[in-house]
Amino acid sequence: MRVIAGREKGRRLHTVSSTSTRPTTDRVKEALFNIIGNSIYDASFLDLFAGNGGIGIEALSRGAKTAVFVEKSRLCTETIKLNLTITSFLDQGEIITKDVFSGLKILGGRDEKFNLIFIDPPYNRGLIEPTLRFINKYKLLSHNGLVICEHNIKEEIPKLMLKLSRVRTEDYGDTAIGFYR
Numbered sequence: 001m002r003v004i005a006g007r008e009k010g011r012r013l014h015t016v017s018s019t020s021t022r023p024t025t026d027r028v029k030e031a032l033f034n035i036i037g038n039s040i041y042d043a044s045f046l047d048l049f050a051g052n053g054g055i056g057i058e059a060l061s062r063g064a065k066t067a068v069f070v071e072k073s074r075l076c077t078e079t080i081k082l083n084l085t086i087t088s089f090l091d092q093g094e095i096i097t098k099d100v101f102s103g104l105k106i107l108g109g110r111d112e113k114f115n116l117i118f119i120d121p122p123y124n125r126g127l128i129e130p131t132l133r134f135i136n137k138y139k140l141l142s143h144n145g146l147v148i149c150e151h152n153i154k155e156e157i158p159k160l161m162l163k164l165s166r167v168r169t170e171d172y173g174d175t176a177i178g179f180y181r
Helices: 026-040 054-061 074-086 100-109 128-137
Strands: 044-048 066-070 093-096 114-119 141-152 164-172 175-180
Touching: 026 054, 026 114, 026 141, 026 164, 026 175, 044 054, 044 100, 054 066, 054 074, 054 093, 054 114, 066 100, 074 093, 093 100, 100 128, 114 128, 128 141, 128 164
Parallel strands: 044 066, 044 114, 066 093, 114 141
Antiparallel strands: 141 175, 164 175
């Protein structure tokens, strides 16, 4: 794993040796950030099911102002902290060691708003729809914000979810990315 662009381009990131995480490939990461484009600058970024934090750190490297990482695995959150430290982004990152739904409740209780929310749950477990419901429930997406869902191409994700509408889908091998506004 490495940061592929921005201030920390080329920086190697630590990963968790486990079958419970599945890092986003460089190809998908590059495509995702090309689609996001300049909206990353000064953005508040939420990385859900964060794993080793690679996507949120990539966002910081490309100009996001802040990133919050929600991950239930203590081993993963220790790795995120290490990766934030080696990239000098520790002051711009916050780590919440909770399951995603508890983390979203905490953020909602603080009335947090995010410009970009990235969801990358374990594939084929039906977690995208309830995660979108919680994002809506706690009003975590800022006006004109974007929710990005990485999922297995065979997994059905909703076109409409309460106030969110899927505006774009891109496929990369067995991985798909859905974009909601």
